[in-house]
Amino acid sequence: MAVARTLLTRHLSGAQAAAQAGTLQRMHGEPHVWPRVWKIAGSGLEDEGNVRALKGWLASSPTPGTLRCGVAASSHPDELLVVATEALADLDPVPIRVQPGSAVDFRARLLVPAKDCALVVRAPSGAVGKSPMACERGVVNAQVPIGQPGEYMIQLVVNVEGGPRPALEASVFAGVEPRWEPAGGVWTNGQGVSGVLDRLNELRKNAGVGALVRSGALDRVAQAHAERALASHMVAHDAGDGPPEGRLARAGIDVVSGAENVAQASSLAGAQLALEKSPSHFSVMVKPAYDAVGFGTATDESGNVYLVELFAAMAR
Numbered sequence: 001m002a003v004a005r006t007l008l009t010r011h012l013s014g015a016q017a018a019a020q021a022g023t024l025q026r027m028h029g030e031p032h033v034w035p036r037v038w039k040i041a042g043s044g045l046e047d048e049g050n051v052r053a054l055k056g057w058l059a060s061s062p063t064p065g066t067l068r069c070g071v072a073a074s075s076h077p078d079e080l081l082v083v084a085t086e087a088l089a090d091l092d093p094v095p096i097r098v099q100p101g102s103a104v105d106f107r108a109r110l111l112v113p114a115k116d117c118a119l120v121v122r123a124p125s126g127a128v129g130k131s132p133m134a135c136e137r138g139v140v141n142a143q144v145p146i147g148q149p150g151e152y153m154i155q156l157v158v159n160v161e162g163g164p165r166p167a168l169e170a171s172v173f174a175g176v177e178p179r180w181e182p183a184g185g186v187w188t189n190g191q192g193v194s195g196v197l198d199r200l201n202e203l204r205k206n207a208g209v210g211a212l213v214r215s216g217a218l219d220r221v222a223q224a225h226a227e228r229a230l231a232s233h234m235v236a237h238d239a240g241d242g243p244p245e246g247r248l249a250r251a252g253i254d255v256v257s258g259a260e261n262v263a264q265a266s267s268l269a270g271a272q273l274a275l276e277k278s279p280s281h282f283s284v285m286v287k288p289a290y291d292a293v294g295f296g297t298a299t300d301e302s303g304n305v306y307l308v309e310l311f312a313a314m315a316r
Contacts, residue, residue, distance in 0.1 A: 002028045004072035007037065008081045018266045021083055022274065027180050029093065031168040032068060032085040034235070034264075034274075036061065039081045050080075058084060061233050061264075064112045064160050065089075065167075088112050088158055088167035089140070100175045103143045106131075108156055108168055110138040115159040117167075122279035124150025124174075126207065149175035155279045163237030166278055193295040196272050196309075200285055200293065203276070207286040215314070218294020221251050222310040225262075226296030229306045235264045244310060258312040259284045264304055268297065271307035289313045 003024045007017040021035040038057045040050055058067065063086035070083045092107040106119065119133040119142050131154075133142035144154055156168040171178070191198070201211040225247065228239045237243055237260055242250075244260040261281045265271035275281040284290075296308035 001070045001072065003030060003035070004070035004081050004083045007083065008072040008074055008079060017081065019270050022277070023180050025085070026169065026171045029096070031091040031094070031170050032087050033166045033169050035083050035085045037081065037083055039079065041079045054082065064162070066111055088160065089156060091168045091170065094154070094170040094172065096171065096173060096178055098146055098172055098174050100146060100149050102146050104146060104154065104172055106133070106140070106142040106144055106154060108140040110140070110158065112158070112160055117156060117158045119144070120155045120157055120279045120283070122153040122282065124148055124152065128279045128283040146172065146174045151176070151179070153277070153279050157280050162234060162239065163243060165236065166280060169278070192268065193297060196268065196295060197293065199272060204286050209286055209288040210291065212293040212311070213291060215292040215294050215312070217251065217253050218292060218310045218312060219296065220294070221247050221253065222294040222296030222308040224296065226298040226306045226308040229262065229308070230298035230300055235262055235306070237262060248312070254315040256313040256315050257289060258310065259287070259290070260311070261285070261309040262307070264306050266304055268305050268307060271305055275309070284311055287311070
């Protein structure tokens with residue numbers, strides 16, 4: 001509710017509100033990921049047409065988890081805003097401020113069946129690694145060590161039907177004041193996927209790894225998956241067309257290794273920035289072994305963009 005109220009009072013467009021929702025969720029201690037925003041002006045839910053539109057919007061993104069919503073309304077002007085997120089797990093409260101040299105207790109309960117899970121942590125230096133954890137009977141327990149001062153992003157990744165995906169995220173600030181940045185960041189992209197490629201190579205340069213080359217063969221596989229994701233309304237590695245390794249094999253593309261990032265947002269830049277914020281996705285972007293990438297995009301009738309990035313170490 002607090003996130004929806006804050007977004008409504010900022011008088012943002014639907015796209016602007018969606019870009020800021022994730023950051024506001026972390027500020028308010030809401031750990032669930034990939035929030036969606038629906039906003040309408042006028043007669044609100046007293047209008048049966050608006051009710052049908054809202055139900056259609058809620059049903060447009062099927063989830064294996066539990067749908068959670070926050071609602072805010074105002075009368076001057078007459079507006080209604082809904083924030084929806086899917087809960088694959090629930091997290092016990094995690095402190096936002098801690099001292100360097102301490103440890104953070106991370107305890108979560110899975111709400112969906114999962115083949116396995118991992119706890120991924122991005123340190124203030126930008127380094128991404130996995131933290132030891134135990135997962136028994138759907139309960140995740142870990143003590144995450146906190147070293148140098150700065151922001152730590154702790155992310156629980158669960159392997160569910162459709163493939164691995166983030167379930168929970170928490171930002172922890174060690175010895176510094178919390179600094180919250182909008183999910184839209186400062187990067188804007190007016191060059192389509194070519195701009196995304198430039199952005200990826202900028203991140204890789206900053207991480208001290210080699211640049212990626214765009215591959216037409218990977219483009220075709222990624223584009224087919226983006227269109228499949230749009231048709232099925234699924235942000236997943238398997239949207240009914242198989243996991244990425246299977247799709248690469250069917251296309252006759254010989255790779256040493258590969259990985260895929262998939263996101264949906266109100267803009268292409270928003271999708272890329274959401275992936276950058278995710279420790280598990282960011283680690284794929286800057287993995288030294290990868291030397292090629294392909295892109296796929298698809299846009300729904302509301303203007304939301306599905307972005308697929310397919311990375312590979314190409315066989316020589």
